[in-house]
Amino acid sequence: MRGFFPPRTGTGRSALIPPPPWYYSGDLLTIEYRTDPDRVAALLPEPLRLADTDPAAVALIWADWQSCSESREELLDPVRSQYKECFAVVRCSYRGRVYSRCVYIWVDKDFAVARGIHQGYPKKLGSVHLTRPHPYGPAPRIEAGARFGATLAAGDRRLAEAVVTLREPADDNGFVNAHPMAHHRWLPSIEPGRGPALDELVSSGAASFEGGTPWAADAELRLFDAPTEELADLPVGELIGAYYRQVGVCWNGGTVLDRGTSAAD
C-alpha cells in the first residue's frame, strides 16, 4: 500500500497529502502581544514550561499560501495549492531550549488540515482573509503607510480581526514564531478508557527559507469569544510589534523529541 497519508492505495495517487518536501510561497502578517502568562502556561503540557524571558508573548499570524509537492503539479491546479491560515503561537522551554509552539490554528483546505496532523499543528477549518499587496489600483503596495486587514472566522462566528499599517523596514518579522516548533502529535485510543494511541513531542522547522524585507507595522487587534474556541482567552495586553513579510519556505520533516508513556496498554 502506498501513499503518505490515507486513503492509501496501490498507487498512492489518492493520498490526501504527498510526501515532503513541501514548498510554500506566501505572505505573513504577524502581530505580537503580551497576554496573561498563566494563560500561556495553561496551554503547555508537561514537560514543556514557560520560556524564561517574555513568557507571556503571543504571536497571531495570518498567512496566504501557495504550496506544492516536489512535482509542483499542485501549482497548476490551484484549488489544490492555495490556502490561507491564521494561527496563534507561544514560546516554551524544553530541556533548556526555547521552542515555538502553535496552540490554535485555522486553515481553509483539507490538505492543510492533514499536514497539520502530521506536523502537530492543531488545525480546524476556518474562514481566513487578509489583504494582498498589489502593484496597481487601490490595494496596498508594500511600503510605509500601506494598510492590510486580516480576519478569522470559524463556525460562522468571527474570532479575530486586525488592521496593520506598515511603518518601516525591520530586521525580522518577530521573535515568537522564530524558534523550532515543539508540537504534540496526539491521538486518542479507539478503545474507551485507554491512554492515547499516539503521544509524541516532535520538533520541526523550515528546511530552507528565503524572504523579502520584513516591514514593521502598527496594529489594531480584536479577539472575539465563541463557544468552541479559546483564542479570546489569550487576551490582548501590551502590543509588542507587528510585521509583514513575503517568504518562500521548504518543510521536510522533523524529529521526535519525546514519546509519552501513556500509549502503552
Place this chain on the structure above:
Amino acid sequence: MRGFFPPRTGTGRSALIPPPPWYYSGDLLTIEYRTDPDRVAALLPEPLRLADTDPAAVALIWADWQSCSESREELLDPVRSQYKECFAVVRCSYRGRVYSRCVYIWVDKDFAVARGIHQGYPKKLGSVHLTRPHPYGPAPRIEAGARFGATLAAGDRRLAEAVVTLREPADDNGFVNAHPMAHHRWLPSIEPGRGPALDELVSSGAASFEGGTPWAADAELRLFDAPTEELADLPVGELIGAYYRQVGVCWNGGTVLDRGTSAAD
C-alpha cells in the same frame, strides 16, 4: 491538558471533537455493485484478504447526518452538527471473519474529518448532496416511485452521481456495509525514512442502532475520473441493489485488532 482531540487545553473546550459516545440521525442512500475483484484486492493491505463470497461487491453510500455528543448541544447550533458524506465500502476477511472497510470517503465538515482520523475512515473534504424526503411539495415522500438524486464532488470536479427510484420495502439496506468495520489508523513518522508512527488495525461498529423500513430501489450510477482520486478505478459492473433508509446510530469506540511492527525504531 484536556480535550479528546487537538487543540487540547486546560478546559478541553477547544477540542475539534468531543469524546464519544457520538449520536447520529440521518438518511442513507446505498448503491451496491460488483467491480473487478482485483481492484478491491489492491485496496486491502496485509493481513486483510478478499472476502470469500462476493469479493467484488462495493457499496457507495451517501449520508445526510445530524450528529452530536452526549450533551446534544451541537444540535442547537446546527453548523456544528449537520454534515453530509459519501463513502465507498468493500468487504474483507481477517482471521476468518468478514469485515466491512471504507476505502474512500468525503465529508463536508472539519469535525467529521477529525472523527474519521479517530475511526480510521480515510476522509477528505468534498461537496456532497442528496435529495431529502419531505411530506409536502415536490420533494419525494419515502414511497414506491420516489426518486432521489445524489452527487459527490471534490477539488471542483464531480466524482459521482446517482439517481435511485424506490421500489418496495426491503429486509435490509444491503450487505456490504453490514459488518463491523476493519480500518487502519495510520500516520507517517515525522522523521523521513522511518516507518509509520501509528499503524493500527481497529474495528468498530454501532453501539446502538434504530432505523425505519429499508426501501429497495432501482439505481443509475456514474463515476468520474480525477487526478487525485481513484473512486472511478472501482468501475461499476453489475448492479446488486440500491436502498434508502432513515436511521439513528450511536458510536462509542472500538477495539484494536492488531498493531503493525513498522512503528518501532
Place this chain on the structure above:
Amino acid sequence: MRGFFPPRTGTGRSALIPPPPWYYSGDLLTIEYRTDPDRVAALLPEPLRLADTDPAAVALIWADWQSCSESREELLDPVRSQYKECFAVVRCSYRGRVYSRCVYIWVDKDFAVARGIHQGYPKKLGSVHLTRPHPYGPAPRIEAGARFGATLAAGDRRLAEAVVTLREPADDNGFVNAHPMAHHRWLPSIEPGRGPALDELVSSGAASFEGGTPWAADAELRLFDAPTEELADLPVGELIGAYYRQVGVCWNGGTVLDRGTSAAD
C-alpha cells in the same frame, strides 16, 4: 434569445433560473416579536405606510428548502435545488390593504439570489443553518418539547441565532408573513445621477400551498450587529410567538401594483 434570466442564449439552457412556476418543499421556523415601530417605518418607502394594527411586529423566519421548476429535474441534482434562507418580514399598508414585506434576506445559493431579484426580495448570500426534524436518533421529532436551533451569518459574522422549543399544535404559523408580499423591484440607472432604471412596487404570493400542522413554540432569539447589516436595528422587544411548520408551496408570478416615476429621463 431565450432564457428567463441572464445569461440568455439561443436555447435558454444557461439561464440562472428557469421560468415559473417554481415548486418548494421546506421547513419554516418563524419567530415573531415587536420592535420599535419607528424602525419599521424607516424601512417603508413611500407610498407604503405602517400597518394600522401591531405595526411594530417583525417575523424572523428560517427556511430549509428544496425547490424546482416544472421539469423537477433540479431535485435529482440537489446542488441545484437545495438552499436555506433567513429573512425578516414586516407588515405595511398600501391603498388600504395590508401586505407583508421582506426587508432583509440571506440565502446560500445563486439561483435563490436571482429569484429574489425577480420577486423583489433583497437577497444577499449568507450561511444559514437550522436543525432538521428526523424520525430516529438524537435529532428532534416534531412534537412537544422538541428543540430546534437556527443561525445566520454573513461576511464571516454571526447575525442571528435562535432556539425554539415546540409547545403544542397551533392554528397557523404567525400573522406577519401571512399577507401577499409588497416588494420593490429597484435597479439604479447605469448612468450616474439618473433616477432608477427600474422602480416597481409588485405583489405576489403562493399560487398554491399545502402544509402540515403548525406548532407553537417558545423561543430565544439574539441578533448581532455587523458593519454592513441593519438586522440588529430591529431590536427584539416583546416576543409574540414562535412556530414550526413543514410546507409545500408553488410560486407563479405576481402583479405590478405601481411604477415609480423616477425612471424617466
Place this chain on the structure above:
Amino acid sequence: MRGFFPPRTGTGRSALIPPPPWYYSGDLLTIEYRTDPDRVAALLPEPLRLADTDPAAVALIWADWQSCSESREELLDPVRSQYKECFAVVRCSYRGRVYSRCVYIWVDKDFAVARGIHQGYPKKLGSVHLTRPHPYGPAPRIEAGARFGATLAAGDRRLAEAVVTLREPADDNGFVNAHPMAHHRWLPSIEPGRGPALDELVSSGAASFEGGTPWAADAELRLFDAPTEELADLPVGELIGAYYRQVGVCWNGGTVLDRGTSAAD
C-alpha cells in the same frame, strides 16, 4: 430610502453594493481563440451583429480581484473586497461600432453578482482559481517560462481549465475584451406572459486604468460540458494568443445605448 442596491434602508448601510466609482486591483489571465462564428452569432440578440473582422474570436479570462468603493473600507475587511471571476467575451457590432460583450461569467461573491446585474454581466456563482505570482518560493514570478494554472467550476462540475506559460512581454493583453462593453440589462416582468420589465442595451468601460507590462503566453485550454452551462458550446478552435497582466481599474457607470420596446404594457 437610501442605498445603491437592495436592501435599501434609511441609512443605505445595508445595500449589497455601494455606489460607484468602484476600484479594482487584480491579475488577468486571458486566452483568446477562434470558435465557430455561428455559435457567437447565436449569442448576439438583435440589433447586435457579428463583428466584421475575426467574428469568431473568443476571450476566456480569469481574474483575481480586490475591489472597493470610494471609502476603500472593504480592503481592510477583505472578505468584502476579494473575489475571483472567469468570463467569456466576444465582440459584436452595433451601429457601425465594435463592442466587447461578456456572454458568460462566474464569480465567487455576492457583491460581484450584484455588480453584474448593474453592469449587465450575466453572473452566476462559481469556484474560480488561478495561480498567483509571488517573489519567493515555488509560485511563479512574472517572467519568461513562468506557468500559471486556472480553473472554473460551477454546480460541483469543472467547466474549464487552462495552463499558460509566459513567453515574452507584449504590447497588449488581447483584442477581444479591448472595446467598450455592450451589455443587456434585462429582467422579466413579474407578470407571466408580459414582455420584460427592463430591457436596456448599455455600454460601459473603465473610467481609468493602469497596468503593468502584458506578457504573451502559450496556452492549453479545455472546456467541459454541464447540464446548465453552454460555455463548451463555444468550442476551442485555433488559439489566437494568451496573456498575463496585472492591472488597476476604476469603473464609474456607463450609458444607455438603446431601450427595448417590449417593456411596455
